[in-house]
Amino acid sequence: xxxxxxxxxxxxxxxxxxxxxxxxxxxxxxxxxxxxxxxxxxxxxxxxxxxxxxxxxxxxxxxxxxxxxxxxxxxxxxxxxxxxxxxxxxxxxxxxxxxxxxxxxxxxxxxxxxxxxxxxxxxxxxxxxxxxxxxxxxxxxxxxxxxxxxxxxxxxxxxxxxxxxxxxxxxxxxxxxxxxxxxxxxxxxxxxxxxxxxxxxxxxxxxxxxxxxxxxxxxxxxxxxxxxxxxxxxxxxxxxxxxxxxxxxxxxxxxxxxxxxxxxxxxxxxxxxxxxxxxxxxxxxxxxxxxxxxxxxxxxxxxxxxxxxxxxxxxxxxxxxxxxxxxxxxxxxxxxxxxxxxxxxxxxxxxxxx
Numbered sequence: 099x100x101x102x103x104x105x106x107x108x109x110x111x112x113x114x115x116x117x118x119x120x121x122x123x124x125x126x127x128x129x130x131x132x133x134x135x136x137x138x139x140x141x142x143x144x145x146x147x148x149x150x151x152x153x154x155x156x157x158x159x160x161x162x163x164x165x166x167x168x169x170x171x172x173x174x175x176x177x178x179x180x181x182x183x184x185x186x187x188x189x190x191x192x193x194x195x196x197x198x199x200x201x202x203x204x205x206x207x208x209x210x211x212x213x214x215x216x217x218x219x220x221x222x223x224x225x226x227x228x229x230x231x232x233x234x235x236x237x238x239x240x241x242x243x244x245x246x247x248x249x250x251x252x253x254x255x256x257x258x259x260x261x262x263x264x265x266x267x268x269x270x271x272x273x274x275x276x277x278x279x280x281x282x283x284x285x286x287x288x289x290x291x292x293x294x295x296x297x298x299x300x301x302x303x304x305x306x307x308x309x310x311x312x313x314x315x316x317x318x319x320x321x322x323x324x325x326x327x328x329x330x331x332x333x334x335x336x337x338x339x340x341x342x343x344x345x346x347x348x349x350x351x352x353x354x355x356x357x358x359x360x361x362x363x364x365x366x367x368x369x370x371x372x373x374x375x376x377x378x379x380x381x382x383x384x385x386x387x388x389x390x391x392x393x394x395x396x397x398x399x400x401x402x403x404x405x406x407x408x409x410x411x412x413x414x415x416x417x418x419x420x421x422x423x424x425x426x427x428x429x430x431x432x433x434x435x436x437x438x439x440x441x442x443x444x445x446x447x448x449x450x451x452x
Contacts (some may be wrong), residue, residue, distance in 0.1 A: 102222035105176070105194040106296050107207055110229030111238050111245040112200030115258035115288060119229060120197050122288035129292045133179060133191040135172070172196075172207065173214050180220045193296070194221065203244060204228075204251050205369060212393045223388075223395075225296050228252035232260040232284075235269050239276075249273060250339075250369045250415045254295070255282045278339055279372060279413045340421045342428070344410040347376040349435040352428070353385065357394050359427050364416065373412030374404075387412065 110116050123129055182188040198204055211223045228248045238245045255273055273282055371389040385397035
């Protein structure tokens, strides 16, 4: 069976430079086998006419933002694309690139890719790229909550239009607080290579891992210890970023219990979770966790640690996150599993309970 086709998402608020970025990317020969889905808000779309590319690679959704009904349209579109590719009716594309409406909540797209059974094995979530207007970005974050959510779910933040503003230190600091795990870089007129942005031509597993391994760059004081105030210093009330760091390994059985507790208690308030976990039963082979709201990928097991830092590090981004409760939940569940495994081992050895 062939490897799943990566689906990358370009999002960002209205006027932040998504189409300019896409226009530049599609001139890159490395994107020659890319199918593009453009979603526009409204009955008439014009982005298709603004991007130079082969028409056979374009599919346009103009029924609204990629959420609710349009999310189901996206799933049907991706299924149809896979079928037509298999039948030879579409070019053999090797990547899908989705440009969302400037008003879209990309979490809906990520959920669709993660939970739809018909897409499983056909597609895999790739990089989530959010464009941020250096000139108007701060005001947009103040006025439009959707723009905050677009920043919060990103793997990579591209600061556009930097030539129009003298300094961006305040905006950079704000983006760091909103999403400390995302790579941030400046881009002029959309000029960035596909290989740099999406890891085109690189091993998919290694490329995906880099997104999680950026956590190695998160150092104190950016890391909030267990029970720390996740709201401290944040300009955007409600949206918080918090990192759980744990020195002691976690039992493998604890992970599904912990994720189940998060989904049940936090639900849609949990915009994104990503991190790397030291597991008792697999020393030297950490687990990578990735979730969007109440949907989580199965853990991916790495062959080795990416750095000398072998602590468990989980970054949570969401609204009104109960940081103390999350930290306590992991501790309590892991202690329970530890006691139960010790009891079972004593019983197997014929030893009496203490």
